[in-house]
Amino acid sequence: MRIPPLAGRLGLLLLVVTLTAQAQKLPAKKDILAKMTLANAYFMASWPDPGKEIVTNKTRPSNIWTRSVYYEGLMALYGIDKKKPYYEYAVEWGEKHHWGLRSGVNTRNADDQCCGQTYIDLYLIDKKPERLHDIKASIDAMVKSDKVDDWNWVDALQMAMPVFAQLGVLENDPSYFEKMYQIYMYSKTKHGGNGLYNPKDGLWWRDKDFVPPYKEPNGKDCYWSRGNGWVVAALVRVLDIMPKDAPHREEYEKTYLEMMRALPTLQRADGFWNVSLHDPANFGGKELTGTALFTYGMAWGINHGLLDAKVYKPIIARAWNAMASESVHPNGFLGYVQGTGKEPKDGQPVTYDSKPDFEDYGLGCFLLAGTELYKLKK
Incomplete structure (x- = not known):
């Protein structure tokens, strides 16, 4: 299928809405919450022990990015369903790691800094200084340096940008916003030669390995679903945190809206998105993480008046219903989660029964999507 230019997609988008509006409705709030709870x-x-190390091909501490994304989702769930065990589970996770980062306070690695999103959320609930110390020290060192090329893979935007935004608000210090913008813009316009973002398609290449002349088997550019999902999550989380008058907010909103215009016509008929957005034949099939992150971003946009509910609600209803009915096992295990990697072929096969190498971040994505949908149903 030929992928139309971004500017010419409105007609197709209306067609998508026409085909889906009658068939798909969001379930009741209690049913959305029930799926997340399960x-x-x-x-x-x-x-049961949130401090337990994660063992796959090697042993890793459980404050790595995969687990940190889960806690993003858990804190979102706690925001709408304040069950004490959720809060205690998150606090115990931080305490077991002494509120530290995997590689220490000198790390500039976004994956290592992702845990800071939850540390700061927990600090805002109970302002114990140890919860803030290490993540602030790590980000402060980056703010004070001249280096701006750290985020050379798009996953990094979701892992680290919200931390800069949180600290900018917490400290009432725009230098955090400014540094975040500088590193983000280097990723968008410099990495890989001319940047990792293609404004023509409204999508991002995952890293320099996938910028042209790299092509998918069908000759199209390689746009990895979860990679673009990470960018969507980064943008909405930053926009959610930053004040309305924060510097560079218009850039994040503009890019977010461009992505929101690009994604609907790429949705599968069953409600999921393929792991390869422009080549559905390259490891095509149902996949939860990218689908959940796109659902999260679209629901957030409706909730904040940036997207037309008449257009996007049928799209996210179809996506959520697909995940809820086809991914969630009766015992709560999530199927169709692509394992870690950076492109369509990684973490395969992706099936209803396949178990990814890490089963935490997929749940985090699912909880982020569900909580925004729950708010939408208010």
Whole structure:
């Protein structure tokens, strides 16, 4: 299928809405919450000790990015369903790691800094200085340096940008916003030669390995679903945190809206998105993480008046219903989660019963999507 230019997609978008509006409705709020509760209960029962190391091909501490994304989702769930065990589980996770970062306070690695999003959320609930110390020291060192090329893979935007935004608000210091913008813009316009973002398609290449002349088997550019999902999450989380008058807010909103215009026509008929957005034949099939992150971003846009509910509500209803009915097992395990990697072929096969190498970040994405949908139903 030929992918139309971004500017010419409005007609196709209206067609998508026409085809889906009658068939798809969001379930009741209690049913959305029930699916999240089930999936989260499965995970918490599987990991009763939040400080336990993660063992796959090697042993890793459990404050790495995969687990940190889960806690983003858990804190979102706690925001709408304030069950004490959720809060205690997150606090115990921070305490078991002494509120530290995987590689220490001198790290500039966004993956290592992702845990800081939850540390700061927990600090705002109970302002114990140890919760803030290490993540602030790490980000402060970056703010004071001249280096701006750290985020050379798009996942990094979601892992680190919200931390800069949180600290900018917490400290009432625009230097955090400014540094975040500088590093972000280097990723967008410099990395890989001319940047990792293609404004023509409204989508991002995952890193320099996938910029042209790299092509998918069908000759199209390689736009990885979850990679673009990470960018969507980064933008909405930053926009959600920053004040309305924060510097450079218009840039994030503009790019977010461009992505929102690009994604609807790429949705599969069953409600999911393929792992390869422009080549559905390259490891095509249902996949939860990218689908959940796009659903999260679209629901957030409706909730904040940036997207037309008549256009986007049928799209996210179809996506959520697909995930809820086809991914969530009766015991809460999530199927169709692509394992870690950076492109369509990684973490395969992706099936209903396949278990990814890490089963935490998929749940985090699912909880982020569900909580925004729950707010939408108010």
